[in-house]
Amino acid sequence: MHSIAAMIMNHASSRKVDYADVRVIRRTTESISVRNEIPESVEVSETFGVGVRVFVDGRWGFAATDDIVHDRLDGLVERAILGAKAAAVAGGPKEHFDPPPAVTATHASFCEVDPQSVSLEEKLSMLTACTRIMGGEKSVEQCEATMDAWHEVKVFYSTLGSQIEQSSTVCGAGISAGALARGDMQVRSYPNSFRGNFARAGYEFIDAMRLDDNAAQTAAEAAALLRAPMCPDLPEADLIIGGSQLALQIHESVGHAIEFDRILGYEASFAGTSFLQPSDVGHRIYGAPIMNVTADATLPHGLGSFHYDDDGYLSVRDVIVDSGRLVGVLTSAGIAHVLDRRSNACMRAEGWNHFPIIRMTNVNLEPGEAGSLEDLIADTSHGYLLETNKSWSIDDKRLNFQFATELAVEIRDGKRGRLFRNPIYSGMTPAFWASCDAICGPSEWQLWGVTNCGKGEPMQVAQVSHGCAPARFRKQRLWGA
Amino acid sequence: MVIARTVNMLHAILEQARGFDDVELLLSKGNDALTRFMNNHVHQSTEVAWRNLRIRVLLDGRSGVVETDRLDQDSLAAAIERAGEIARAQPAPETPAQLEASRPMADSTAWHETTAAAMAFDRARIVQQLGDLARPKGATFSGAISTSEKTTCIVNTRGTEAYQESTQAELNLLAQRGELSGYSYWIGGDISALPLNDLADEALSLTAAEAVLQRLEPGVYPVVLDHYAAGMMIGYLGYMGFGAKQYLEGRSFMTRRMGKRVASTRITIRDDARNPSGLSSMFDGEGVVRRPVDLIQAGVAVGVVTDSVSARALELKNSGHAFPMPNSEGPAASHLFVEPGKSTLPRMIGSIKRGIYVRKFHYVNVVDPMTSLITGMTKDGTFLIEEGKLVRPLSNLRFTQDVLGALKSCSALSSASRLVEGVYGPVHSPAMLIKKFHFTGVGEE
Numbered sequence: 033m034h035s036i037a038a039m040i041m042n043h044a045s046s047r048k049v050d051y052a053d054v055r056v057i058r059r060t061t062e063s064i065s066v067r068n069e070i071p072e073s074v075e076v077s078e079t080f081g082v083g084v085r086v087f088v089d090g091r092w093g094f095a096a097t098d099d100i101v102h103d104r105l106d107g108l109v110e111r112a113i114l115g116a117k118a119a120a121v122a123g124g125p126k127e128h129f130d131p132p133p134a135v136t137a138t139h140a141s142f143c144e145v146d147p148q149s150v151s152l153e154e155k156l157s158m159l160t161a162c163t164r165i166m167g168g169e170k171s172v173e174q175c176e177a178t179m180d181a182w183h184e185v186k187v188f189y190s191t192l193g194s195q196i197e198q199s200s201t202v203c204g205a206g207i208s209a210g211a212l213a214r215g216d217m218q219v220r221s222y223p224n225s226f227r228g229n230f231a232r233a234g235y236e237f238i239d240a241m242r243l244d245d246n247a248a249q250t251a252a253e254a255a256a257l258l259r260a261p262m263c264p265d266l267p268e269a270d271l272i273i274g275g276s277q278l279a280l281q282i283h284e285s286v287g288h289a290i291e292f293d294r295i296l297g298y299e300a301s302f303a304g305t306s307f308l309q310p311s312d313v314g315h316r317i318y319g320a321p322i323m324n325v326t327a328d329a330t331l332p333h334g335l336g337s338f339h340y341d342d343d344g345y346l347s348v349r350d351v352i353v354d355s356g357r358l359v360g361v362l363t364s365a366g367i368a369h370v371l372d373r374r375s376n377a378c379m380r381a382e383g384w385n386h387f388p389i390i391r392m393t394n395v396n397l398e399p400g401e402a403g404s405l406e407d408l409i410a411d412t413s414h415g416y417l418l419e420t421n422k423s424w425s426i427d428d429k430r431l432n433f434q435f436a437t438e439l440a441v442e443i444r445d446g447k448r449g450r451l452f453r454n455p456i457y458s459g460m461t462p463a464f465w466a467s468c469d470a471i472c473g474p475s476e477w478q479l480w481g482v483t484n485c486g487k488g489e490p491m492q493v494a495q496v497s498h499g500c501a502p503a504r505f506r507k508q509r510l511w512g513a
Numbered sequence: 514m515v516i517a518r519t520v521n522m523l524h525a526i527l528e529q530a531r532g533f534d535d536v537e538l539l540l541s542k543g544n545d546a547l548t549r550f551m552n553n554h555v556h557q558s559t560e561v562a563w564r565n566l567r568i569r570v571l572l573d574g575r576s577g578v579v580e581t582d583r584l585d586q587d588s589l590a591a592a593i594e595r596a597g598e599i600a601r602a603q604p605a606p607e608t609p610a611q612l613e614a615s616r617p618m619a620d621s622t623a624w625h626e627t628t629a630a631a632m633a634f635d636r637a638r639i640v641q642q643l644g645d646l647a648r649p650k651g652a653t654f655s656g657a658i659s660t661s662e663k664t665t666c667i668v669n670t671r672g673t674e675a676y677q678e679s680t681q682a683e684l685n686l687l688a689q690r691g692e693l694s695g696y697s698y699w700i701g702g703d704i705s706a707l708p709l710n711d712l713a714d715e716a717l718s719l720t721a722a723e724a725v726l727q728r729l730e731p732g733v734y735p736v737v738l739d740h741y742a743a744g745m746m747i748g749y750l751g752y753m754g755f756g757a758k759q760y761l762e763g764r765s766f767m768t769r770r771m772g773k774r775v776a777s778t779r780i781t782i783r784d785d786a787r788n789p790s791g792l793s794s795m796f797d798g799e800g801v802v803r804r805p806v807d808l809i810q811a812g813v814a815v816g817v818v819t820d821s822v823s824a825r826a827l828e829l830k831n832s833g834h835a836f837p838m839p840n841s842e843g844p845a846a847s848h849l850f851v852e853p854g855k856s857t858l859p860r861m862i863g864s865i866k867r868g869i870y871v872r873k874f875h876y877v878n879v880v881d882p883m884t885s886l887i888t889g890m891t892k893d894g895t896f897l898i899e900e901g902k903l904v905r906p907l908s909n910l911r912f913t914q915d916v917l918g919a920l921k922s923c924s925a926l927s928s929a930s931r932l933v934e935g936v937y938g939p940v941h942s943p944a945m946l947i948k949k950f951h952f953t954g955v956g957e958e
Contacts, residue, residue: 065841067841070606070607071603071604071606072839072840072841073578073839073840073841074576074577074578074599074602074603075578075579075580076578076579076580076595076596076599077579077580077581078579078580078581078582078583078592079565079581079582080582080583081563081582083561091555091558092556092557092558093558093559093633094557094558094559094560095559095560095561096559096560096561096562096563097561097562097563098562098563098564098582098583099562099564111560112560114632114633114634115558115559115560115633116558117633117634118548118555118558118632118633118634118636118637119548119555119556119557119558119633119637120555120637121555121634121637121638121640121641122550122553122554122555122637122638122640122641122644123553123554123641123644124552124553124554124555124644125554127556151602152598152599152602153602156602156603156604160604173762173763174762174764210764212763212764215768215769215883216883217763217764217882217883297551297552297655298551298556300551300655300687300689301551301655301656301657301685301686301687302657302685304875304876304892385561385563386559386561387557387559422880423878423879423880423888424878425876425877425878425888425889425890425911426876426890427875427876427890427892427909427911427956428875428876428890428892428909428956429956429957431956431957432890432909432911432954432955432956434888434911434913434953434954436880454881456880456913458911458953458954489547489549489657489659489685490545490547490559490657490659513880513881513886513913
């Protein structure tokens with residue numbers, strides 16, 4: 033991989049481009065789905081390719097291939113240069129690039145148990161057992177257990193002399209029980225919906241989930257939801273939002289809104305823009321004074337963690353919201369200068385075949401002082417605990433959001449009460465975060481992996497984590513449908 | 514020549530994979546190029562050559578699948594061995610996996626030299642032309658224009674040989690002037706057919722008003738959904754319930770409604786992958802010939818699309834709608850056509866005393882597939898209609914609406930139909946007049 037990268041950078045240097053970098057990436061993936069005790073799909077995939085980015089007279093060009101034959105790779109640089117030169121045809125302002133210092137580095141993410149060292153038979157046996165246990169619950173007809181793992185090695189070289197090798201392993205798993213009756217379907221998932229939870233870790237992360245130990249409870253909750261009444265329609269309800277749902281709330285109403293490329297309009301035609309303006313940084317009140325948000329690519333197990341980004345900048349932990357005030361955004365070597373700042377290293381590409389764009393690192397809501405979830409429930413006279421995402425949508429400026437969760441539990445006089453099905457809550461980002469009056473403490477704080485973050489054209493799917501603890505939001509619109 | 518070389522290469526790999534009951538190979542390869550622009554200037558120009566070989570081996574009814582883009586002999590041998598290990602690791606299934614035997618004809622009209630030969634300079638010149646059209650109107654264009662070529666070839670040990678070369682060009686266009694925006698979109702096989710001026714005019718037309726965005730209270734309104742919004746809504750309907758797997762598992766709105774009225778009698782929807790007005794696709798992920806399937810006929814639910822597994826379960830003929838097998842998704846309706854009506858957009862707007870016009874939906878998601886309930890936002894062209902005229906632009910609105918409910922109150926469809934963005938693939942859709950549409954929120958503060 034290093035020889036390929038070196039060869040391409042030598043060629044790029046000889047072509048007198050202003051700057052060039054190359055990423056050579058090998059990625060292997062294993063994906064397993066078991067439904068109702070039957071292995072529905074077991075797939076292994078491998079991809080190995082190279083992507084070259086060149087900067088010529090203020091324009092970017094990019095070319096990539098997975099046909100790794102050395103004598104054909106020279107043409108890759110030429111194609112990228114052609115793209116950069118073509119970009120000048122339409123005119124307009126030139127792009128900017130603040131080159132990072134040259135570094136030589138090697139980094140591997142933490143992985144205790146290599147997922148490939150665990151036999152497929154063992155994985156299938158555990159997942160099948162989970163669906164068998166869930167299927168034992170009356171009315172539960174659709175039992176699904178999934179497991180995913182991938183390993184990536186990425187070599188980055190630049191014409192500035194950087195030589196960086198990074199390798200990482202990601203694991204994830206989850207179970208879900210679908211109860212059906214009378215034309216209704218209720219789904220309960222553990223530890224999260226949409227294939228579970230994920231972390232930059234080894235198989236020990238999946239082991240620690242104890243999926244089989246939680247299968248019966250998951251199925252029982254699905255069956256209970258089928259019998260539960262519809263969530264009431266309340267214009268103003270106090271909500272306690274559980275960790276995995278709050279992670280998605282952060283993702284949609286904070287993470288995307290603070291992407292500086294969106295703020296500047298680069299995503300206007302596809303993913304959208306942001307309600308924020310560049311002048312808001314350092315001034316705008318984003319939420320309640322107890323709201324503190326960081327963007328932290330240095331956390332060992334986050335899906336948004338790495339050592340160097342795809343500009344070649346060292347990863348950082350940056351403060352985004354400080355006591356409710358917006359103080360930072362997610363930037364890159366291309367646009368951080370607009371704020372007279374240095375890049376906080378957020379450029380990532382989905383793979384060898386994609387042009388790097390600004391992606392969230394781990395955007396986290398820092399823990400508060402409300403103690404445990406049970407403490408927070410005890411502190412709530414009347415409200416609803418919402419758990420586990422079922423549906424999500426937000427407008428192109430990241431203002432108007434609507435989320436559905438798998439369940440709502442009524443809280444009365446500090447105690448859990450009735451279960452409700454099909455809850456939906458909706459609101460506007462600034463008012464929602466301003467209404468936050470309690471955040472649970474460090475003991476409840478954990479990272480939740482989001483594996484399906486779409487952005488860019490062509491669409492790139494990124495993985496990111498959000499750390500948070502359950503939190504309470506006053507007077508929010510809650511309804512059932 | 515190229516066909517023979519590719520098919521022969523796959524047959525050689527089949528030979529290499531002896532020792533299994535059956536083997537299926539699916540080779541995809543292509544070149545994707547894209548030019549992305551903002552405010553009339555290019556900020557991203559990319560070109561990617563890619564390939565992927567999917568190897569599926571069958572052993573005692575069990576499937577093992579490996580995908581790779583490494584096609585040297587050693588890598589292929591390792592991939593075949595790994596596929597065998599995966600198959601052997603699984604318990605024997607009650608219903609053994611089977612391969613299909615099929616020899617579909619290729620569509621010779623799906624590949625266009627003009628698209629395959631398009632260069633970065635050609636795409637950049639289109640952006641330049643767009644800028645020239647926008648500047649006199651005080652507007653800007655942002656978006657992306659892409660050109661790609663793709664080859665798909667499937668062979669298996671049951672005699673399937675399927676081969677298709679195709680090209681695709683796509684333009685996603687956003688016009689902006691002040692706080693107003695307008696959208697247009699085109700997709701087709703031949704870039705020389707791109708109606709650039711028409712698309713530019715269509716997007717710019719919604720930015721011409723000298724007015725500020727007005728906030729409209731949420732509620733139930735009559736709505737005219739332009740092709741783009743209507744097509745996206747139909748795309749989500751297909752995503753939620755036109756597949757036989759969802760139907761069999763009781764997870765589709767179709768499960769309890771087959772043979773029953775689910776929409777206005779004006780609504781007829783079918784999947785037709787071979788209709789030349791769409792992006793034709795002759796065979797599915799198993800190499801099986803795609804057949805047209807009636808899904809909703811004059812408002813009545815009449816069918817779902819199948820793959821080999823669901824067709825056997827339903828005792829129906831396989832309609833050829835499989836993703837590569839095995840998979841968790843089941844078959845999908847990816848070439849939806851909504852039968853046009855007799856109206857026009859101006860006539861539909863003209864018939865409304867007070868209502869809303871919507872150009873496009875944004876960030877749509879499923880709330881409840883059993884009731885066809887979806888939510889999303891309007892984007893890039895939402896206008897208040899009063900006394901039959903578009904009177905002022907509105908802030909984007911959130912809707913939460915069951916699609917079947919909307920289709921039940923559909924009172925007119927346009928005679929013109931367009932190929933627009935869907936979910937599994939583009940949808941060929943007319944514009945629609947819906948008498949009752951539920952808006953549940955407003956985008957701006």
